[in-house]
Amino acid sequence: MLKEHSVGILATGRYLPERVLTNADLEKMVDTSDEWIVTRTGIKERRIARDDQPSSEMAVAAARNALEKAGLTGEDLDLIIIATVTPDMFFPSTACIVQEQLGAKKAAAFDLSAACSGFLYGASVATQFIKSGVYRYALVVGVENLSKITNYEDRSTCVLFGDGAGAAILGPVEDGKGFLSFDLGADGTGAESLKLGAGGSRIPPSKIQPGSPDNYLYMSGNEVFKFAVRVMNTATDTVLDRAGLTKDDIDFLVPHQANFRIIDSAMRRLGLSEDKVVVNLDRYGNMSSASIPVALDEAVSEGRIKEGDTLVLVGFGGGLTWAASAMKWSSVEKGQE
Numbered sequence: 001m002l003k004e005h006s007v008g009i010l011a012t013g014r015y016l017p018e019r020v021l022t023n024a025d026l027e028k029m030v031d032t033s034d035e036w037i038v039t040r041t042g043i044k045e046r047r048i049a050r051d052d053q054p055s056s057e058m059a060v061a062a063a064r065n066a067l068e069k070a071g072l073t074g075e076d077l078d079l080i081i082i083a084t085v086t087p088d089m090f091f092p093s094t095a096c097i098v099q100e101q102l103g104a105k106k107a108a109a110f111d112l113s114a115a116c117s118g119f120l121y122g123a124s125v126a127t128q129f130i131k132s133g134v135y136r137y138a139l140v141v142g143v144e145n146l147s148k149i150t151n152y153e154d155r156s157t158c159v160l161f162g163d164g165a166g167a168a169i170l171g172p173v174e175d176g177k178g179f180l181s182f183d184l185g186a187d188g189t190g191a192e193s194l195k196l197g198a199g200g201s202r203i204p205p206s207k208i209q210p211g212s213p214d215n216y217l218y219m220s221g222n223e224v225f226k227f228a229v230r231v232m233n234t235a236t237d238t239v240l241d242r243a244g245l246t247k248d249d250i251d252f253l254v255p256h257q258a259n260f261r262i263i264d265s266a267m268r269r270l271g272l273s274e275d276k277v278v279v280n281l282d283r284y285g286n287m288s289s290a291s292i293p294v295a296l297d298e299a300v301s302e303g304r305i306k307e308g309d310t311l312v313l314v315g316f317g318g319g320l321t322w323a324a325s326a327m328k329w330s331s332v333e334k335g336q337e
């Protein structure tokens with residue numbers, strides 16, 4: 001029997017494209033207003049990848065940033081998981097392209113499709129391998145290129161999404177620190193409420209009709225909103241309970257960044273003040289799987305999240321899926337921005 005290790009995040013990294021799309025820009029593109037977007041979502045601007053920029057390029061930049069802070073190189077990695085709904089191609093996996101660019105010769109590599117819950121799904125999978133002693137170091141990246149599947153003539157979705165990548169290096173940490181518990185879940189009855197219709201086996205690439213709504217991200221906002229509020233609560237309670245903690249133990253909530261009203265409802269229910277909740281959707285919008293790792297990286301590098309802090313990370317999205325984790329923060333990197 002192999003010795004079980006406590007597993008945590010040794011370092012985080014991020015990459016955000018330079019191009020900024022503001023609410024004022026969107027007012028010129030569709031019938032919307034800065035006032036509607038800010039009051040209904042909390043979003044002010046988002047980042048947009050270059051037209052010729054694949055997801056792998058953003059993932060590699062975030063991964064290099066995290067590896068450097070962890071004091072590791074690609075060759076140290078045993079496993080690469082890329083959580084994304086906007087891979088470079090249907091296959092090979094974006095993880096294999098990232099593996100080659102990082103020179104991570106010994107790493108197993110695969111993509112994981114759990115939409116906005118993808119980073120935490122990936123972290124939980126990597127944790128099992130490290131905990132059991134099979135692997136030592138894993139790279140988990142949430143990366144999205146949502147601008148490539150967004151219809152910029154549809155005001156109900158185009159104001160919401162942005163592009164970016166967040167990375168984490170997972171490895172063994174001091175006993176009792178790192179990931180304390182996980183809760184993963186799915187409700188496939190909501191599969192049609194958030195989707196990209198074309199490009200898979202139902203509408204294969206050779207049958208795609210230019211201009212069809214199937215070529216763009218579709219979301220039934222109200223349905224996903226109700227689901228999100230519900231599972232944020234249940235998943236948070238579950239991970240606290242599994243870790244033997246209560247809401248009073250939370251130092252920081254790091255939620256998926258879809259809508260400030262969803263975050264606000266969780267914050268009030270948990271009795272948390274605003275300084276205990278990490279929010280960046282005003283600057284980046286909803287980056288699906290990249291939202292949580294980017295938020296985490298910013299809070300750590302700004303020195304907000306510190307050694308020994310108790311965190312709850314919680315995400316929800318397409319699938320429909322949800323995922324949460326309670327953590328005791330322990331990393332090799334110290335805040336430095």
Ligand code: UT7
Pocket residue numbers: 031032033036037040041116155156157159220221222224225228257258259262286288316317318
């Ligand atoms: O990351 C994956 C998980 N995703 C989420 O968690 C998203 C969850 N859903 C949401 O955040 C919200 O449902 C939205 C932000 C998408 C929409 O907000 P809402 O308050 O649910 O608005 P609604 O869809 O009920 O629309 C209200 C009104 C409608 O007009 P009428 O029918 O009342 O006249 C919409 O046509 O707002 C209109 N509307 C807009 N108006 C100005 C919708 N989008 C816009 C817009 N600008 N961009």
